[in-house]
Amino acid sequence: MTTAKGFWNWMAARYARQPIADEASYEKKLAMTRAHFAPDMRVVEFGCGTGSTAVLHAPHVASVLGIDVAENMVAIAREKAERAGVQNLEFRVGTLEEAALEEASFDAALGLNILHLVPDLDATLATVARVVKPGGFFASSTICAEDVGGALGLIAKGTRLLPIMPTVRSFSVRDLESRIERAGFSIEERFEQAPGVVFLIARRAS
Secondary structure (H helix, E strand, O other), rough: OHHHHHHHHHHHHHHHHHHOHHHHHHHHHHHHHHOOOOOOOEEEEEOOOHHHHHHHHHHOOEEEEEEEOOHHHHHHHHHHHHHHOOOOOOEEEEEOOOOOOOOOOOOEEEEEOOOOOOOOHHHHHHHHHHHEEEEEOOOOEEOOOHHHHHHHHHHHHHHHHOOOOOOOOOOOOHHHHHHHHHHOOOOOEEEEOOEEEEEEEEEEEO
């Protein structure tokens, strides 16, 4: 965690300046998520980075809580929310587990580009299941290194050999889906942006 936190603090300003690599896919994932929103919903996004997605989603729900381990990421996220004039958005530093959120306190959880980076995937999914209300949903976008080919696959698997980089955990799309289902969700929608890069919307059992 210390290595990951330091890396993302170091990367925060550069990360905030980077353009979206695949604008069409990003917009599709936004639309897929918003199709499940309602104005009275409370949403939590963990691994929220510099807050771009949280800022865009906030006008469509009652409130959004963004959580990230890197203080510099959160500082930029707060600045973005202030510039956008978004009032129903809060950011905290830490992990989803450290936030100690109340059971069944959110209508939806978002874990975007984060599940392949958490130290214990099953523990994180269990926490997601605990904080999402029965009937609520979980949206995730994940690099599944076992199914990713080419240079991206080599980079993902090579992070385990580079101590300055956050480790990308290696699992397949099928394994990810199975773990989400074991945590108490049923997968409703699936969009594979590229081989091994999958966006899922899963419903918490009622």
